[in-house]
Amino acid sequence: MNFEVSIIKALQSLSCPVVDGIMKVLSFCFDYPLVIGLFIILILFKKKTEAGLFLIIEGISYGLQVTLKAIINRPRPFVSHSDILNIFEASNSSFPSGHSTTCMGAVVILVYLIYKANISRKNKIVSYVLVSLMPILCAINRMYLGQHYITDCIGGFILASIVGAGVIGFYVYFKNKRMIGDKNGKEEKSLC
Numbered sequence: 001m002n003f004e005v006s007i008i009k010a011l012q013s014l015s016c017p018v019v020d021g022i023m024k025v026l027s028f029c030f031d032y033p034l035v036i037g038l039f040i041i042l043i044l045f046k047k048k049t050e051a052g053l054f055l056i057i058e059g060i061s062y063g064l065q066v067t068l069k070a071i072i073n074r075p076r077p078f079v080s081h082s083d084i085l086n087i088f089e090a091s092n093s094s095f096p097s098g099h100s101t102t103c104m105g106a107v108v109i110l111v112y113l114i115y116k117a118n119i120s121r122k123n124k125i126v127s128y129v130l131v132s133l134m135p136i137l138c139a140i141n142r143m144y145l146g147q148h149y150i151t152d153c154i155g156g157f158i159l160a161s162i163v164g165a166g167v168i169g170f171y172v173y174f175k176n177k178r179m180i181g182d183k184n185g186k187e188e189k190s191l192c
Contacts, residue, residue: 004149100156108164
């Protein structure tokens with residue numbers, strides 16, 4: 001699609017060694033270091049359940065993302081368009097963006113943590129805004145480097161959002177069901 005190529009070209013018009021270097025570092029950070037770093041932080045802050053949910057979200061999302069890449073097999077922008085720079089080497093196909101999928105998995109668990117946090121409404125809003133900058137920065141990064149179209153990034157975001165909502169939804173449902181069952185069980189015992 002022409003508009004997707006135009007976005008990439010506009011971003012790459014800013015290309016220079018300094019910006020290229022920053023974008024390469026960001027690309028690295030939006031991959032495995034994001035997963036490992038956030039997992040460690042969650043464990044250190046005694047958020048073991050959320051750490052487990054995060055790994056499940058990332059694992060399922062990764063499996064689906066790899067499968068979709070193999071099925072759809074969309075060429076990367078720098079492959080399809082000779083005027084798009086390949087600033088950072090990548091392999092396999094383009095849709096969906098793996099970095100975007102990984103990033104959104106982190107965003108989903110962070111949004112869940114913010115939702116559960118016992119903080120003021122103002123602080124929650126600020127936290128949501130800050131977390132929402134992650135996927136924007138990730139998408140800009142992926143397009144700037146010539147690795148993905150905007151729809152690849154959106155596809156990764158949607159994929160991880162659906163997986164994340166499903167995993168957290170199942171967890172909350174079964175947690176609530178168990179808690180209700182425990183309460184009913186305790187009430188029944190106290191009546192005897």
